[in-house]
Amino acid sequence: MFKLFKKKIKLVAPLTGEAKPLTAVGDAVFANNLVGKGLAIVPTSGHVLSPIKGKIIQISSTLHAYGILSDDGVEILIHCGIDTVELKGEGFISHVAVGDLVNSGDPIATMDLDFIQSQNKGIITPIVITNHDNFTTLDMTYGSTIKGDSTIIEIEK
Amino acid sequence: MITIKSKLGIHARPASLIVAEAKNYNCEIFIIKDGNEYNAKSIINIMSMEAKFGDQLELKTVGEDADEALEKMTAFMQEL
DSSP: OGGGGOOEEEEEOSSSEEEEEGGGGOOHHHHTTSSOEEEEEEESSOEEEOSSSEEEEEEOTTSSEEEEEETTSOEEEEEOSBSGGGGTTTTEEEOOOTTOEEOTTOEEEEEOHHHHHHTTOBOOEEEEETTGGGOSEEEEOOEEEOTTTSEEEEEEO | OEEOOOTTOSOHHHHHHHHHHHTTOSSEEEEEETTEEEETTOHHHHHHTOOOTTOEEEEEEESTTHHHHHHHHHHHHHTO
16 A cells, blocks of 8 residues: 555666666676665767656766765766776766756757777676665666666665 | 876766875765865865866865774875
8 A cells, every 4th residue: 555655766777778787787896785785887879868757966077977966865876888997088988067957858068989998998888776775675676778768676664 | 285196186986086085085075176175075076176196185074983084085096
């Protein structure tokens, strides 16, 4: 009965591609949920959208990592590619600034997938809930994703 | 005083390691950079600090195991 009133928070895919478990990232820090719980998308296009309505709370100076705080209090980190901190911003365009309010599906960044791969960096992009301790359930949906449309993570408070 | 030795500064990976270590303590742990305080138990908060190679940081701990946390976290962060 009470379950009916429990609010489910939904994250949509920020990228078009294939959603996989974090173990597919090939990086122990992500695979062991040290950054947070979530999944990773192997993108087929480099347009990164906001997975939820909220506020941009962090952008790396190297433009490869974005922190979003949703209106429901979910803290999300989108880490575009792996070891991409070493590219020092090259291959990334940011479309937002810290403090910006975003809706689900608003553009956040663009990744130049060909360039990133030419530098031998991974394009697989972890999307993790960094404050997952505050929530009871996180359900992941793996498989092909369409940006701004496919639900990838459902969260219950 | 802690000096950042990592050439890439404190990005997602080292930030995650700091949080994992900080969560071993019950006290509140803050990293201080340029007079601003950042919560050592929040990855995004630490990343927003944008600590770079050569930057100098200080720690502040508040709570029951504050002394132990200060000593061990300082040693841990110096090796990042």
